[in-house]
Structure formats: C-alpha cells, structure tokens
Amino acid sequence: MPLLRNNAFVVDTWTHLGLEDKLPDGGNVVLPFQRLKNEWESLAKFPGQLGVLLNNSDHAGELEHFLPHLALVILPFPAFTDGRAYSIARQIRLAGYRAELRATGNLLPDQFQYMQQVGFTSFDVSDRFPLSMWQSAAKQMSLAYQRGLYRRTGETEVWTERHMEAAPWEEQPHAG
Amino acid sequence: MYRYDEFDHQFVRERTAQFRDQADRRLKGELTEEEFRPLRLMNGLYLQLHAYMLRVAIPYGTLSSRQMRKLAYIAEKWDRGYGHFTTRQNIQYNWIKLEDTADILAALAEVEMHAIQTSGNCIRNVTTDHWAGAAADEISDPRPVGELLRQWSSLHPEFSYLPRKFKIAVTGAPNDRAAVKVHDIGLRLHKNDAGKIGWEVIVGGGQGRTPMIGVTVRDFLPENELVAYIEAIMRVYNLYGRRDNKYKARIKILVHEIGAEKFKSEVETEYARHPQQTTEVEEKELARIAAYFAPPQFEKLSRFAPAFEDAKLKHPEFARWTRNNLAAHKVDGYTIVNISLKPEGGIPGDATADQMRLMADLAERCSNDELRVSHPQNIILPHVKKDDVYSIWQQLGPAGLATANYGLAGDIIACPGMDYCALATARSIPISQAISRKFADLDVQEKIGPVKINISGCINACGHHHVGHIGILGLDKKGEEFYQITLGGSSTESASIGSILGPGFAGHEVADAIEKILETYVKLRQPGEEFLYAYRRLGPNPFKEALYATA
Known part of the structure; x- marks a missing residue:
C-alpha cells in the first residue's frame, strides 16, 4: 500500500510491530496502544522513535500523556463510513500533538480533504486510485465555515475571513 | 431573509462542481455504487423504488418568491411537474435522473439553494418554527441560529461520517411548533427574569422504531456558546454512538443506554477539556446573520380591518x-x-x-x-x-389551495409510503386520501376541532405517527398491508409518544376506525376540550371499546 504524504507517494520508514514481535535495537517503531501501555517502563528508554496504532474504540484521553514522546500516531478507518477517527484526530491535535498523524484502512479520495482538515498528515492509501486523483481530491473545496481546523494554502475559513477584526483562534493548529 | 455573500455563493458552486465530478466518475464506473452512495446522499440524492429522488434543502423552511419559482421550474424541467414538501421543511422531487442532478444543483445555486446534507449520516437541514419572525408568542426569531448552524454544519469534516443521521430543530417561541423534543438536538429559547435569553439544549429525542422524548442537558446555555457546545455533543456522539446496528445508531440510543446523567457528564467533560476559545467570531457572525432577519417594514395598521x-x-x-x-x-x-x-x-x-x-x-x-x-x-x-x-x-x-382544514382532521401528515419509497412496508397516501374523503364535510371537521392525524408507511416514522394525536403506522403482515393505530402522541412543548390502541386494521378499514375514534371523542369531551386533552383525561379504554367491542 502506498504511503501518501505532502501530495506524493513516499517510502514508509517505520517498522510496524504486533503485540508479540521482538523490539529491534533502534529505528522507528510503531506499536499497538495496548503494548505501549503495558511496556511503557522499558519503552521509555527506547533509543529510536516511537509510534502508536490506536484503535477507534480506544479513548484518546488515555493516550494523552504519551503524546509528547511519540513521533507517529496511526488511526485506522475499518470502513470508510466509520467516522470515529475524525474525532479522535481532533482530540489528539487539540491535546497539543504536532507530529505525524496517519490514516490507514479504507480511505477514499473524496474524504481526503476532510482528513487533512482534522489534522491527518499521512495516508496509507490503496493503489486503486492514482496519485493524480488524490492530488485533485486535496483541493475539491477551497472554502470551509468551521474554525480551528487545519487549513492549507488556498483554503479559506469563511467566518474568520468575514470577521478579520475579531480575535483569532488561539490554538490555530497549523501543521509544520 | 438571509442572502448569500460571495463566500456562500462560491461554496455552493464548488460543491456542485465536486458533485458533478463524482457523478461523472460513477457513470464511468470509477466509483462503485457502495462508494458513491454516501457521496450522493450527502448531496440529497436517494435511489427510490422507481427512480432517483432529490431532496432539496429549504433551510429553516424559509423561501423567497424567486426561490419558489425556481422550485417550480425544476419540477417542470426535470421532474413531472410537481414536488413534495416534507416534514423537515424540504422539498423532494421523485423522478430525477442521475445525469441531470448536477444541472439541477447548479440551477438551485443560482437562487442561493442547495441539497447539501439533506440525507446521509451527517447533520441534516436545520428546521425551525414555520411562523418564525411572525408569531405573536415568539421571544426571538430562531432563524439566525438556524443559519449559523447551517453554515457551521455544512461539510463539517469531523461530523460527515456519523453513526447515523442527525437532526437539529430550533424554536424561539414557548409554543413549540418545531417539535424540538423529538429531534437529535432540540434548541428552545428562554428568557429569564432579568430579561436575558438563553437556550435550553435537549438531546436524544427522536421517532423511528424507538421513539423517545429528548432530555435537557443544559437549561440556559448562553447564545455565544452554542456552536462550541453542540460540537462537544457531536464529538461524544461520533465517538460513542453505536455503529454495529443501524437501528441502534441514533444519539437517542446512546443517551438511553448510558443514561442521561452519564451522557451529560461526557459532554461536559469534552466541553471543558479544551479551554474556552474566544467566541467573538461566532458572536459577530450571528449578528451579521441576524441583520438579514430584521423584521420587514410593517405599516402601522389598526387591529380591526373593516374590509376583511x-x-x-x-x-x-x-x-x-x-x-x-x-x-x-x-x-x-x-x-x-x-x-x-x-x-x-x-x-x-x-x-x-x-x-x-x-x-x-x-x-x-x-x-x-x-x-x-x-x-x-x-x-x-x-x-x-x-x-x-x-x-x-x-x-x-x-x-385548489383554499382548503379550510388547517390543523383539522383533513390536515394529515403522511410520508410518501410504498407508492415511492424503497423502505416502506405499506402505502400511506391512499390511507390519507381515504381519511380526507371520509371527513370531506368541513362542518364535521370543524365540529371535531384541532386534531393531528399522522401516517407513516413503515417503522422509520417519516410520517411522525408517534407524535400524531392519532398515529397510523403501515406494516406488512404476510404480504398484506395492515395499519396500527396509536393515540395520544404530541410533538409540542408537552410532547408525548402515542400508545398503540389494539390490533391493526386492513387498509380499507382505517378511515372507518378513525371516524369511530373521533365520534367517541365528540361524545365524551368536555366543552372546549381538544382531542389530545380528552384522550389524556380519558385514557384508551373508551376508544378501545368503540373500536374492538364485540357486538
């Protein structure tokens, strides 16, 4: 499955481990949330970067105090109609997490823009859709009414634009 | 009335272009029907029994003449010369072609209309009191809040793939004509003794197969907090609403299963978790919108109109x-x-x-x-x-528009039923027609007085049978249509869910049964007592006896 980041297919440099897989000596490692919780004492000393795979039935609140130590959070979409991860993504971003947030599972280009707006920055996409389709899907809408979401160049937040003189959204969570 | 600014215009134009592309990809086979389905639904396009049906949003039920003329034009150009106004203040066209849909959306955009989120598992068209801005009993016009929520909920990235559909209703008057207690979220305006206004927030009402009256989670929410607070409710629902069974996926089931207190504390926790953002923009936006709803220049007239x-x-x-x-x-x-x-x-x-x-x-x-x-x-x-x-x-x-039956027995709510709808288990329209013929004599209707007869063609309750004073639910029993009658429902500030009276009736028996119920009421009522109140006083027994007593 290609990994899409910044509108290009890139190589995934992370090692994805299950509950039982042996931890390597270093590098970038993604673990299930369960394992992160259970083995935190030893993991805290891990020399490489850590990431987590959080299921959409897990509570983002429990992840909060691990967030400063993580360089990747992966949220799965078991079905493209299952929208829980949109809210989990927002919770994680609102909690101050600034590193990579990855969507995996059943993703459609027509949802791509929404996912970026709630804070996802990378995407495990199926090779059914060519890169060009993802690139054009990324700019289907140039306007949005909601405030406090992730906006890229060329995207306008209507209410903010209408009331420029008002106080800005304090936690404008811009990526990068 | 609200008027689009350049942003609103552009938003709807882009959305139309996006849909045109999606429909093209579907017609070319690049999207499967399963993948296209949520996309077309969020643009109001259903697949019905015989054709596509397009549901056009009429935000908070308000239309200008120009917009109404465009609806007429669409009915003639792309449908069969008529449209169907729905219980959520929208209009549906029943005979639409997929290939035409983007053109229809473009025609709607010309008059500042759209079909965004009239279907799908997202926040639907916000409804309100149909007498807003005119009613004598109103505290304040609820439509500015309706428009604020329309904008805020439009293509909300976080809340477009909810467990199930989500309906919000708003009323600014103490006499609730917007049925706020049977919506996913109902907002009701109150004025306190100090003359300040605040919103009562009611969550978890609904009809369908599990009818419920909503519970109040806030008595008096300051207006500037509405958007952020509703966002907290939506997030709790999006995260914890059931997704394993579509019949248990509405927010009312979540509220019911975890209990009102627990639900409330989840919402309050979510709301408190993030430090209060400044709401200056929301306040300014609401004020900007409200200016469009300034009352018209009324003439100073005498209360007594001699010519009238x-x-x-x-x-x-x-x-x-x-x-x-x-x-x-x-x-x-x-x-x-x-x-x-x-x-x-x-x-x-x-x-x-x-x-x-x-x-x-x-x-x-x-x-x-x-x-x-x-x-x-x-x-x-x-x-x-x-x-x-x-x-x-x-x-x-x-x-044919001067029928004098508003609020009377002939003023029946009915869903399209099996004549159009793919979900229906029985027909609604012929039942409604039979009842309205039975009570064709307006003298009889006036003698009976105010009564709400609501008919649904299946358990999904689009015809609001649960909250009809008399509700009729069409079901299928071994291939035969039969109809259950409920009494005592109401969607007002004293909302209640109707109770099933007894065994159901065949289609041709329903109008007679309704007649017997109403005759019984007329016989037993006290002077000036409306049907609903008589039923609440008398209970079901006299009506049961009238209908089921063996000779």
Missing part, C-alpha cells in the same frame, strides 16, 4: 377559511396565512409547478416576498395585511 371583516360577513366559506387557516401575527393589522396542501383526496404536501408559482406571486405581492414550508407539510405566507386576505383567498380557490 366585511368580506367574512358576506362570504361564509371565506369566514370558515379565515377561522381555520389564519394565525395571530405579532403586528396589528397583519396575519399569518396558512395554505393547506391537503385538499380532499389529495397527496399531503404535494404541489404542482403552477401552484408553486401562484404562491410565489402571492408572497411577492402580499407577504414581504417570503414563504415558509411547515413541518406538517403546508405552505405559509407569514406577513399578510388583513386587508389583502380576501383577494388571496379568491386566487387560491381556483388553484
């Missing part, structure tokens, strides 16, 4: 119509005209293109260019001078 009173004396049929179809306006000399879309033997809520154009003309000339769609599926002229009423009535008559 004269006409009533001269024409008893006109007098009858004014008795039933007018409502009190907040300004002297004005009235609210309720046009019944329920002619004897007709299809509730249907209007032809010609009828739409006539109503548009009347609104332009006599109602500040405004029309409303009501949730009981009628059309309203909200700001009419009493002296214009007679001429309006004369013009409505020949068009």
